[in-house]
Amino acid sequence: MTSISEHAAALEKSRAASDRFDPSVFQGMMSRHGHSGHIGMVYHAHGDNWVELALPYDKRLIGDTDTGIIASGPIISLMDNATSLSVWTHLGKFRPQVTLDLRVDYMRAARPGKTVIGRGECYTITRSVAFVRGIAHDGDADNPVAHVAGTFINVEKFVA
């Protein structure tokens, strides 16, 4: 289990190289611990305001035994992490936040055996809310498996 100190150390490390938040370092830490690691999610790529994570196919994620298609849950986990990281990447720094809501629309099922790439993008940040969107695809970004939209709440100035 991730300890608070390990979490803090990873945060510190994710700022070490430059002054900017580095999603590869942060996801690297999360991929070794907890739910992210448990389902096999890893860092893939990032830009100024977007982050891509990869979820390799794993039989333990199957939601429909007849078809071998993975459940919706792992896609939500993937997109929750990718969009969450995109907020800090866009900001250039970490700020404590929680997911307020997340909506996933499925264009089609992810093909069994294929790695799912989740791309999260933060398109607007206010003092309290970060607005995110993204897609999940299994090889061709022009033929997505799902579109997502969500919001995160800044809990830095939490009212006790």
Added chain:
Amino acid sequence: MSGTKTLEKISAMLPPYAEHLGIVADHMQDATPVLAFDFSKGVTGRPGYLHGGAISGLLEMAAVAALRSHLAAHRDTQIRLKPVNITVDFMRGGLEKRTFAIGRITRVGRRVANVTAEAWQDDADKPIASANMNFLLSAAEG
């Protein structure tokens, strides 16, 4: 069928993903199964809290289990479920304790089923998250 048998049967029908997160059928509420998982490393997000995706997974499994129970009781043929979309709202952080979820059928038509699900920990009146799921229904092949 006895209550324990029913729960065992429902748990056995849950897919590999449910097993991977430690999801089981905990008890029945009327004719609908209440699913649950214990806090573990595999469902942890930030330290000390459940991952939103793990909570979403539990909600999804509860919605599917409720719909399957409903279809088994009301339809004669095997029906395939395809998720069209899911919206999850998070109300409270999930703490280091057992989490429960139940699905409720809003409507089941010929083509579409609308299902909601709620997750809670100590108090069912204080949900930690809820989901709205829409499914496409089709006749199973073979």
